[in-house]
Amino acid sequence: MRAVRDALDLLGGKWKLPIIVGLVHGPKRFKQLQREVAGITAKMLSKELKELEVNGLVTRYVQADAAPVAVTYALAEHGTTLYPVIEALQGWGQQHRRFIMHAPAVALAEPVLVA
Amino acid sequence: MRAVRDALDLLGGKWKLPIIVGLVHGPKRFKQLQREVAGITAKMLSKELKELEVNGLVTRYVQADAAPVAVTYALAEHGTTLYPVIEALQGWGQQHRRFIMHAPAVALAEPVLVA
DNA sequence: CCGTATCCTCATCGATACTG
DNA sequence: CAGTATCGATGAGGATACGG
Numbered sequence: 506m507r508a509v510r511d512a513l514d515l516l517g518g519k520w521k522l523p524i525i526v527g528l529v530h531g532p533k534r535f536k537q538l539q540r541e542v543a544g545i546t547a548k549m550l551s552k553e554l555k556e557l558e559v560n561g562l563v564t565r566y567v568q569a570d571a572a573p574v575a576v577t578y579a580l581a582e583h584g585t586t587l588y589p590v591i592e593a594l595q596g597w598g599q600q601h602r603r604f605i606m607h608a609p610a611v612a613l614a615e616p617v618l619v620a
Numbered sequence: 621m622r623a624v625r626d627a628l629d630l631l632g633g634k635w636k637l638p639i640i641v642g643l644v645h646g647p648k649r650f651k652q653l654q655r656e657v658a659g660i661t662a663k664m665l666s667k668e669l670k671e672l673e674v675n676g677l678v679t680r681y682v683q684a685d686a687a688p689v690a691v692t693y694a695l696a697e698h699g700t701t702l703y704p705v706i707e708a709l710q711g712w713g714q715q716h717r718r719f720i721m722h723a724p725a726v727a728l729a730e731p732v733l734v735a
Numbered sequence: 736c737c738g739t740a741t742c743c744t745c746a747t748c749g750a751t752a753c754t755g
Numbered sequence: 756c757a758g759t760a761t762c763g764a765t766g767a768g769g770a771t772a773c774g775g
Binding site: 649650651662663665666686687688689690691 | 736737738739740
């Protein structure tokens with residue numbers, strides 16, 4: 506249980522996993538990544554990337570000699586261990602979507618009395 | 621990606637998954653469940669259970685004729701489809717814990733320069 | 736026992752403007 | 756391009772008291 510909480514603390518929030526997913530198909534520059542993760546602001550992307558980096562999930566590469574500076578982000582090796590988690594969540598999300606189709610919310614809210 | 625977001629919206633937050641886990645070993649009464657999920661207040665437990673119920677993950681059984689009223693919560697069948705998700709998160713949480721041991725945060729924060 | 740009502744605090748997130 | 760600074764809104768979550 507503690508492990509589940511740990512995972513949720515690290516991956517919870519609105520953006521962590523979308524960012525990871527955005528990096529799955531290879532390294533990306535900051536702006537590129539911001540376009541990939543629809544709706545995220547630069548502030549959020551920066552903050553979230555910093556946290557992911559500290560936790561060893563993402564690596565930040567700086568090409569300092571260029572002007573303007575070029576920064577690239579990539580999934581660290583430890584970041585790739587998230588694949589099963591992402592697949593599980595994605596699979597369940599789809600499954601749940603199908604479930605919702607066939608089970609109207611009204612029926613779910615009705616009280617179940619027991620003798 | 622949309623599916624991952626859906627899953628996170630439903631299972632995100634501090635308590636949803638801990639509650640589900642608390643119900644894995646069989647149905648529980650409200651108070652019983654509150655003891656199981658360490659630290660949760662009655663307000664939160666009530667609110668979260670309501671949401672889980674609306675989404676078809678948990679079923680609420682009311683034994684009305686007793687005094688005081690007895691209410692039991694159980695994982696709905698659709699709730700059991702979360703097992704793979706929980707296992708994935710739990711497995712990753714443990715793996716990450718081991719990873720942290722061997723990779724001090726200091727090393728992770730250092731800039732990586734590229735030619 | 737099983738909650739709800741009320742009040743409150745704080746983290747999260749967004750918008751906008753600005754810098755190296 | 757790759758961010759940071761500042762301000763502000765919102766909502767999750769907690770404390771406490773009370774009701775059926």
